[in-house]
Amino acid sequence: MKTYLSIIEKLKAQNVTLVAVSKTKPQEAILEMYEAGQRIFGENRVQELLTKYEALPKDIEWHLIGHLQSNKVKYIAPFVSMIHSVESAKLLKEINKEAANNGRVIDCLLQMKIAEEDSKFGMTEQDARLLLDTDFSKLKNIRLVGVMGMATFTEDMVQVQAEFQRLKGVFDALKYTYFENEPSFKEISMGMSGDYEQAIAAGSTMVRIGSLIFGKR
């Protein structure tokens, strides 16, 4: 049996959503997995996402998982199903504006900085609280459905586990303050090929797996 089929089955049994990260992979590889039943695919670049969206079946749910510049939101707003990488109020407002232009509500995750290593991307819990306190309630064309984070790239699984637990803690705290009566705020997007088991143990609801199912990039 193909590796990806057993991984898809395993995640299904654990009730964890698989975002199949298809960046750099050819359309045939995506179609093969599509034919095996996978519908959610993740890309990290806008141009590549657009090309694949045009060419592939329209019932694919495309998730943008990489850094997004405000001036590119308009290209993906007509179809993107979830944006994992919201890390500023400015970006969230732009997504809201372009979603409104397309008569849509776009699901978004707040990308949180959880890694010890110095990563450029992601918000602190304080950043997130400031955004939720000030800008958020007026935005009717986005729906915040949870948080996303990336652990440090290290062999030290104790550290990775601690970082995932930190993200779960941030999720719980934001949920308690802002989303207690919003069942749709429920996603914790964490875990990649090398650390998804640790992420699931820490409470991940959505894993983003590329090389383990598509092969090395």
Ligand SMILES: *Cc1c(COP(=O)(O)O)cnc(C)c1O
């Ligand atoms: C590439 C990428 C992944 C998948 O990485 P793999 O190690 O290939 O599973 C997950 N999340 C983000 C944000 C990525 O850019």
